[in-house]
Amino acid sequence: MKPFRLAAFIAVTALSVPVMPACAAPPAPVTAPPHVSQETARQSREKDLVAKLAKARSDAEAGEIRSGLEELRTKPLRPATMLLLRRATRELSEQKAGDAIEDLGAALALQNDVPALWRLRAQARLAGGDTDGAVSDLGIAIQRDPDDALNWQTLTDAEEARSDSQAALRAWQHAMTLDPRLPGADKRLEKLRLKAFGQPT
Secondary structure (H helix, E strand, O other): OOOOHHHHHHHHHHHHHHOOOOOOOOOOOOOOHHHHHHHHHHHHHHHHHHHHOOOOHHHHHHHHHHHHHHHHOOOOOOHHHHHHHHHHHHHOOOOOHHHHHHHHHHHHHHOOOOOOHHHHHHHHHHOOOOHHHHHHHHHHHHHHHHOHHHHHHHHHHHHOOOOOHHHHHHOOOOOOOOHHOOOHHHHHHHHHHHHOOOOOO
């Protein structure tokens, strides 16, 4: 609908609405459905934890925050999706990457709006040697959740496996901005710098 037609429609509609008497009860306030408010609260909590992770004062504190973030990021998963995820996790522990990739693909068919699922399938693809597929999945995960340090950490692994040292270095540097207390962060940063640029003279 063109702007002037839309404005005219609104004006006519407004004039056609009957005026309520002064004694009439006011309309009930419009409230968001419970699942919408819960999702908003989850996202707010996630942002709060992301900020706290960047300023964690100890490795123990950082570890607790990481666990809390992963719990929040997988909280939207429905029971059927969670069942597939658990099975894929077990298959990865049994070194059955192909089966895990298949189950995570089925999980994404159910809920492809959960960024963590894309990262988890990327990790399975990486375990199976499909580095290009892993990077492709991580592109989606990062686009939808750029504040997930695990996305960038996994991207570092994938780019390193593809022998793209500079891309791996950039990914790790970004992971460190989100989670400065990543285990072995400084040592790996130095190792990646050496791979990317060689020994400084």
